Amino acid sequence: MRTALVIGTGLIGTSVALALAGRGVRVHLSDHDPGQARTAAALGAGTDAEPDGPVDLAVIAVPPAHVAATLADAMRRGLARGYLDVASVKGGPRRELAALGCDLARYLGTHPMAGRERSGPLAATADLFEGRPWVLTPVGGQAGGTDTEVLNLALELVALCRAVPVVMDADDHDRAVALVSHTPQLLSSMVAARLEEADETAVRLCGQGIRDVTRIAASDPRMWVDILSANPGPVADVLAAVAADLDETVRALRALESSDAERHGAREAGIAGIEDVLRRGNAGRDRVPGKHGAAPAAYEVVAVLIGDQPGELARIFADAGRAGVNIEDVRIEHATGQQAGLIQLTVEPQAAPGLTAALRERGWSIRQ
Template identity: 50%
Template structure:
């Protein structure tokens, strides 16, 4: 199989071989780019090498053309400055999830070398960390924010933009503070909210946990994230995150007041149902603004729910037979019940295809669950 053509010229040095760094190494190595791996932990670098993310740095002394600093945000600026000094011919970027703090320190200390620095941040990740969780397709279809500094050279900006495109991401250009305000709302606030909800489960009874459904799993999925990494991210973007949390707290206080009023005066007391309905309605409006498939405007789909036996190959067989029916799956949700030998596959399809798909799956012996 021929490799895809890429604009990124190697060697590319990846500093930090955790999830993002190792995934980037896998993607670039798969495209034939020479990747050098560097990490403060020799074991972490060796693991990234062994999964195919590149070779250990320093083996031949070749100077990198591009350096990607993939370390936590609290040490990103320090590593960017070190790489600018060590490799005077290289463009340097970092992929830290906060940008203003890093850019401010680099611009204050890098001197003329700051022209070779361009901040960036791929909006990709997962709750698992480390090279063992790396995926060459982690960036495919995801936004990659490019954050040029005031003195970034055009050719440096182009090199980082090309890197994003070469690994399948969609480049988006933002200012450093604009980026930090945005991610506080769409990334950092959800992490804190998920963690707070999941923390309430520590003392839950086994009976209560046995009733957990997909809603709880959806809300708490990212609560399994790395505490040390997220502490560094949150303090690095403290102002915007605090602002978002204060707004959330105000909404939460309004809901608590309505519930306490209902508990004290009865569920039909004045000022109880209205505020709670407004909370849910505001959520409807907000979720309706989340971009749809391929980043376009939200689009309504019909849902076809199918009971799937929890056995090897059954989900793949379902997908195959949906394809044979000539229907494209626009989105997918899986729901599992604890201790049950079946799960629910909720297939989002174009409304015009839903009835036909239900009939075809029923004909092929699948149990279609009525909506």
């Protein structure tokens, strides 16, 4: 791939352009807002000048509702040898393209499974996709199937962005992202919405749990309206199943409100119902891929009190390195109203005692 055209210079489009430009591809940028394309160009993502002729690959990075129309226009103008989109919904745009009579052999629907809570070109980064799954949804068969050249261009794009290609059926993809991406966004927003009018004393008690659950609730509502409008059925199916669990859990909790002797059987059923949903949650969480996409491993956490001063993170990582311990994961829980917090170092179980001793020896305060 020598040349590319990125249509849509938001977070994903600009990140694709930055990755390609950084690896020697001449990238042309286009956006319905010329100022946004100029911003992306100023960041080093390419040029906002129109290409002299057809480019090797056109990447359509617009909201799902606009994918088909944008692709159809690009194909009509003959802007590229191959075309793909990076929208988070795949089945609908393909059917719309077919209804418009477009040549589907020159098109491949894709979806990089990466993003941030922030949007726009200023949030873009060339390494956004590194190590992340990038779904490809080619159409098989000789008649109307995805052209091999287009598939190869898509695979080259994924490689240049240092992502991991995953081939799926378009509708299977939409059901999958409804479960692992779209529904979590709504649930996060629903929990965060409970905080809007909560008493200030309750909000001050927010800890790491509520921060984890509501992190993605900071996402752009307009962007998510576009996404959810393009995949309403599969998301509604998942939410209906969640709603059934919620109904059962509410009934179980209500049964625990009474301590009357005659309610003993109901209380036992309530406890069993709550335990059931929690255990099923454990089982589901255990299926989430761990480090490098492998099966989840059993790790231990070494919690260390850390001050909010420059250099503290570098110092604790250096001390862990001197102890010969590899940090598998890290998270920080900030203390409300204090210039300190807990840093949780996730390590292999056999490494935890040695790391604990080494950090204590170097003056760190370990918390159990």
